Amino acid sequence: MKKSLLILSFFSLLLSFKASAQGDQLIKRGEYTLKFLDNSSLISEELAQNLANTFFEVYPKMVKDLNPKATKTVTLMLDTNYKKVAVSGKGNILIGALWMSQHQHDTDLVTHELMHVVQDFKALGPEWLIEGLADCGRFQYGLNNTAADWNLPPLESFHHYKFGYRIAARFLLWIDKYQKPGTIAQINARLKDDSYKSTSWKEITGKNLDELWAIYSVNKDID
Numbered sequence: 001m002k003k004s005l006l007i008l009s010f011f012s013l014l015l016s017f018k019a020s021a022q023g024d025q026l027i028k029r030g031e032y033t034l035k036f037l038d039n040s041s042l043i044s045e046e047l048a049q050n051l052a053n054t055f056f057e058v059y060p061k062m063v064k065d066l067n068p069k070a071t072k073t074v075t076l077m078l079d080t081n082y083k084k085v086a087v088s089g090k091g092n093i094l095i096g097a098l099w100m101s102q103h104q105h106d107t108d109l110v111t112h113e114l115m116h117v118v119q120d121f122k123a124l125g126p127e128w129l130i131e132g133l134a135d136c137g138r139f140q141y142g143l144n145n146t147a148a149d150w151n152l153p154p155l156e157s158f159h160h161y162k163f164g165y166r167i168a169a170r171f172l173l174w175i176d177k178y179q180k181p182g183t184i185a186q187i188n189a190r191l192k193d194d195s196y197k198s199t200s201w202k203e204i205t206g207k208n209l210d211e212l213w214a215i216y217s218v219n220k221d222i223d
């Protein structure tokens, strides 16, 4: 409630902007709407613009590629009371305002969370896989990963796909590139229609997960 109205400066030509209350912004571009809520005084207008711009740059591409029926309206809430990093569900993304203010380049945190929104899986699959897929999305669609010093770390001997996130993302991208193109899309589709099973990997690639990991661990390149 403390934050002054977001001034969209040059975005004003592209966005129709309406403030519903101090700290709350309703931003529209085409068929997409972002409800931007901020109860803190920690987020600069520049950072707020970067977060909003990430949504409008990234999300329509994800929807087109992954789930055309996904919601076109997303709520992004920066909350001082939320002490963790971020969480999302059903078109809502909650970000810890303090964390965001301390990691100003990490705007593709939103890209990761938007992957969860666009996935809109009916049933929860394995957590490592859900988070790995979200970081695949961040890697593929992210706008500011380099400035945030965010990348997919090289494979280490102690890694396992069950670590999820970037480690799983690198593995998934490797499968998609070197074992069976289209695997990521097919796994996404099965999670979406609740037909994903542990046997899906063998059905799609001809190998089960542990067989794939064993090959990956000696053929690590994803370039």
Ligand SMILES: [Zn+2]
Pocket (backbone or CB within 6 Å): 112, 113, 116, 130, 131, 134
């Ligand atoms: Zn996540």
